[in-house]
Amino acid sequence: MLWLCLYPTRLSLESLDAADRPDVAIVQSKGNRRWIVDTTAACASGMELGTALALYSLTQIERRPEAERAALEQLAYFAYTLGAPVHLITEEPRWFGDAPLGAVVVEVSASLSLFGGLDALRRFVNERIGEQSLTVRPGLAPTIEGAVLAAQAGLVFDSLPRFRVWLKRQPLTTLRLPEQAIKVCTGSGMQTAGDVLRIPAESLARRFGAVVPRYLRRLLGKAADPRPAIVPPETFVRRWQMLGVIETVEGLLFPLRRLLVELEQYLRARDSGLMRFHIDLLHEDHSRSVVEVGLSMASRDASHFLLITRQRFERVELPGGVVELTLRAESFVAPNVAQHDLFDNAAKRLQDWNTLIEKLRARWGSEAIWSMAAASDHRPERAWRKLQPGQDDVEVETPPRPTWLLPEPRQIERPAELLGTPERIAVGWWEAPTERDYFQARGPDGRKLWVYQDKHSLRWMLHGYWS
Structure with a gap:
């Protein structure tokens, strides 16, 4: 087996859309103590908050594990284009100053022939990573736990022997061991992962319980690593909480662009499309409003979704500032993917025509765009009816x-x-x-x-x- 790990290097910041804001610190608490998980300021991650505030002017944002998991789930939908099964890796900080771990792993050995080999797969991943809303570092190894360590280091190992040689030379803290195990091993003079790997599993189990030897066996491929695979749910619901109050429609388009890309990845993971989705807006006075976006033909293209959404929002007058939005899609159909011919651009013209209709409907309303069709009435003044774009006509x-x-x-x-x-x-x-x-x-x-x-x-x- 060969596992590809997609490791978001700034998950805590980017899951809150705070990576581009100056002097922001994502803060984690443990008891009465608080430390910086990640930051855009000059201070270091892991620093105690009080010390950092004495040296820097920071905007504090409490870490939101639920936002991190939601961002990882969207990354998992992209991973389904690479192989299966797909697993989420989430671990809370193990000690004060430690960073949480969030990653996505996917088994890709069965996909190598589809992509044309390992090098072609890596090129494809590197090209597509830039389209994600998270800064992702890939890594490859024959085990799930090994792929996580490889991704954190940005390395590729296509065999267990190569991975083991590398691992033995790494610092002891490279291993994802509990805090107590790290302290005991360090106090015993151990400095590298190889020092721990030389200890018999029975000795580790007597001292630390079954968790540590089980982790090491899975890391080295000596034991199975069964995990529940993440499967796209039946409906797409993605909630986005603003860091402030958004007063303009233009301000809403920034988070919407990200959520629509995630919607596209969800649809590709399910190999489906949609013709309608809803945007629920929560206002600062706790009232709600809904914007419905409809398409004339099924699609799963995020740029197309954004184009029609932008046109639709031109007709929307916000009743108040927005503090949260939710993108919701509940009904799915087969995607309408145009197959273009080298010498015949009829499919391209049809796609352009449908896009024009959708833009006009989004700007003027669905009732403003229609065509004529025959009706079952002999009276000429009643022998016609309005037909919505995309609606099947009945021959009369x-x-x-x-x-x-x-x-x-x-x-x-x-x-x-x-x-x-x-x-x-x-x-x-x-x-x-x-x-x-x-x-x-x-x-x-x-x-x-x-x-x-x-x-x-x-x-x-x-x-x-x-x-």
Whole structure:
């Protein structure tokens, strides 16, 4: 087996969208003591907060493990494009000043032939990593625990012997051991991971319990490492809590861009698309509003989602500042992926046409864009109906009719020249009985008219023109 680990190097900051803010410190508490987990300031991670505040001016943000896990889940959906199964690795800080661990691992040995070998897979991963909302460092090793250590170091090991040679030379703290085990081993004069690996498993178990020897056996591939795989849920719900109050629509587009990329990764992991999603907004006065975004054809493209969302928000007036938003998608269909031909760009034209329709609907409303279709009614003024874009039409057989009808029939004198045989329409007995004889006629100016005689009043009416 070969495990690829995707290790976010700034998970605590980036899960809160704080990595670009100056002098921000993500803070962790243990009892009455607090330390810095990660920061954008000049101080070091792991420093006690009181000491850091004496030296630097910092904006403190409490660490949010639930936001970190949500960000890791989205990274896991991307990992499903590389292989399966996919696992989340999450560990809380082991001691004061320690950093939490969050990573995603995926088994890729079965995918090597698909990508064309290990080097091709690594190139693909490096290209796609830049598209993620997290700063990710990949690593590769034959075991899950080994892949985590390899990713933290940014290394690749395609065999257990190579990994073991490297591991034995690493500092003791490289191993993900409990605090007590690290202290005891350090106090005994051990300095490297190799020093610990030379101790018999029975001795480690007597001193530290089963946790330490089990970890080392899994690390070296001597024991199985069963873990529950993460599976995309049936619905996509991603909540984003703002660090402040967002007053403008433009300010909402920054977190939305990130969430829509995560939505695309979710859809690709499920090999599906969607035609509608909702954006729930929580305002600072605790009221809520919902923005619905609809598409004319199923898609899973984040840039397309953002384009239509931007147009939709142009019609939205925020009732108040926004403190939290939730992106929600609950109904999925097969994705509409256009297959372009080298010599025929019909699929591209259709895709462009659908994008135009979606932009117009997002800007003006879904009821503002429609086409005409035939309706099952013999009366010409009722023989048509509005059809929404993408809605299937129903074929209705009708006799030849002119395309130019007057808004209201206009009374005229009986035409001097009637053409062809009449079409009789007798319908509407349940509401307003209609009985008419329609003719094609020639007007005084030579134009071809569409006229009828009302059989009740015997009046002649002009209803349309033939082109």
